[in-house]
Amino acid sequence: MIVLTGLGAVTALGSTLPSTWERVLRGERAFSKVSLFPADGYRVDLVAEVPSIDRIDSTRPGAPADFSRTSELAITAAREALAWAGLAGRQAHGSRRIGLVVGGSTAGMLETEMHLAVGLGPDGAGPVAHTVREEQLRRMLSHPLSAPTDRLARELGPFTRVRSLSSACSSGANAMLVGASWLELGLVDVVLCGAADALCRVTLSGFNALGALDPEGARPFDRRRRGLTLGEGAGFVVLERSEDAAARGIDAVCSLRGWAAGAEAHHITNPEPTGAAPSRAMTAALARAGLTVADLDYVNAHGTGTPLNDLMESKALVRVLGAEHIARVPVSSQKGQFGHTLAAAGAIEAAITALAIANGIVPPTGGLEEPDPECPLRHVLKTESRPIRAALSSSFGFGGMDTVLVFGRADLPASPAASRGRPARARSVVVTGAAVITPAGIFEGQEVATVPERVCAEDAITFDLAPELDLDRARRLDRGSRLAAIACGRALGRAVGAGPCDAGVVLGNAFGAVDGTAGFMRRLGEKGARLASPADFPGLVPSSPAGYVSIYLGLIGPTLVVADLAASGECAVTQGYELIAVGETDRVAVVAVEEKSTIVDQVFRVVFAPDEHRSDVAKDDRPRRREGAAALALAAEDAAVAQQLPILARVVEVRSWWNDDPLAAAPKPPADASRAIVVMGTAGAATDALLEHAGWGLCRRVVCADQAGSHEAVGGIAVAVGAATFAADPTVDEVLCVGMARGSGYAISLARWSARPS
């Protein structure tokens, strides 16, 4: 059983979880006019802002370039959770393998959005002095989704494995789902999971453009509700196996019993009105917990206060709880008190739910006065004391990414049904399709193996993508999402409009829509908040490309984005593999995509000295920065065989490490080095040492970046090329794909697949 042994949160109500909790129980609301930036002309400027605490001032002198309000909120909450769990300080970590999973969406947006608006235009020339510009480019180090994670890891590490993810407003909940999967797969002993988001102009103007903000402050489930109130903050929990916690004499706050994630595949901003996907996730999470609705004594709702969410969520709860329990089980949301903290919401609310269980106290829905008869739930207008055996916490994100967690009292007996559906060990995973897009063209299946030799005349993908797309369905997809959707469709062998498919989507992307954000911010500056584009805003959320792929192709499995700078492609493959190996889903479309961005190109020029580029080739022949996408269809082997899917390769093992000695995490040597090859995105001295150490030093090497170009998705191209090699080349039986980013690395071993004798 997995237990929570540490909790931490920063919200507008308090800089620690206990201080937030106390004020939550009193029904206090922490809404005020935004002070972080001028918000003249914004329709609604009411927010839930974290009061000033020393370390989150991002303008303080001497702050490192990747410092952001988001990273400091994260570090504050993470430190509280580790201390709670008796793991404060490096000594306390001992020999334990501690993992770190961080969800987010805004990262360093607050620190970089004005630079993007004024100085760093996509055209490359802004009206600022050279030195200022260089400093602005350097501050872009705080911008990537992975930046707060990397900073947190440096401050509070060492950690064995690190993951940055985004599924918009369900990111915090998905961080826990991923952390739990690492414990179940035996990859870590302890895992620190959470999420953080700071307020910024992009989100406040964007949600204003969507008309999604209540001018009087969020009133979840109230008949007069008109929208949400944006908040900011961070939430973290420490998860470990109950026996490990007991062995080190730490009391569990409560247990994490079940979890499930799924996608609505409906619309980028609007919830699917019947609540089918949330109902499915609630039912699946309860089943995974081995519990039924009769065991539930509390529901911590997503409850944003928007007319559509609360109505949809009520329908889902009525359907799942049924007539007998809907009148009994109290339901509340704290978004009317500390606001909607976006990515952090699922993590903060999980911590609140844990305290509710541990203390036998049901927190109220602050701001709710007149319950909407269309939301016929057992509302909580004032704090109630009552024992809670088990509770459910829901998080629903932009793009329809829904995650539900089930928590239970630590002493609630484990149900024999709890192990149902869980693998005793990692399930075998196979690759059932691959597709790659480079400036040289679109390649699919066996043809993907030829990508390393395909000469790219251009750095950008200039051929027309329109013939590849259903333009009606694709009209909202930005270019990156279009590349991802085309690659995924090809890898899955799926026609558009073919009805729902239970595959999930894991999309690797390092930088998000940087140029799109610059355009949005410039428009905001020039035309004012009233004319911010509601249609462009959703595409700036880092999880949106995954959401768009899910909507475009009708994929309803777990859907999220992961980021790890230069190794974002390998990271996505690893995440997709883990979701299947642990039994979260049978099929995942893994896709890595990176668009050319003049802003990112400039950042690289300033940040990296020329000799820091990692490549085997001579300096002048260094791979050019290009763009591209790669998709792999992964499936559980038994499901692939049952569904008669074509199988390109078997995934033998996937290893990942963070700042550990990479040699300690080295993959197994090949069985026959003469029939084994290494396929890499980019090469370098660190990978050389690893290959030498692991017994792959003499194998033939294929480096994809030399033709496909160096970019953050090229590792995804390498794995796709590796998987396609078995069909293309009968002399190869084993392929190792290795990728490294600063501080982290991945080794993905593939082998020729053959049917097991029946």
Next chain:
Amino acid sequence: MQSSDLKREIKQLLVSELNLAGRDPNSIDDEAPLFGSGGLGLDSLDALQIAMLVEEKFGIRVPEGDEARPIFRCVGSLAEFIAKERDAKSNPEGGGAPR
């Protein structure tokens, strides 16, 4: 501006700004419903975008909520609203407003 010119401008705006690729602005019927099936198949996010575009291009604020519903029915109703608001702007004392 003639009402037919205004309608043509609105149609071009819809096609270009809402990425209705492959649709000929001239083929959009004045009375075809903008939302739901049987028309352009737009949704509430498009409605927000159209309201923002009307404010940007014509300097006219579209009311929010239920009041906006009849205005957003079709290209014809949108043109009618814009023309009326423009007249009211250029002739602020007209339209029977109390002095």
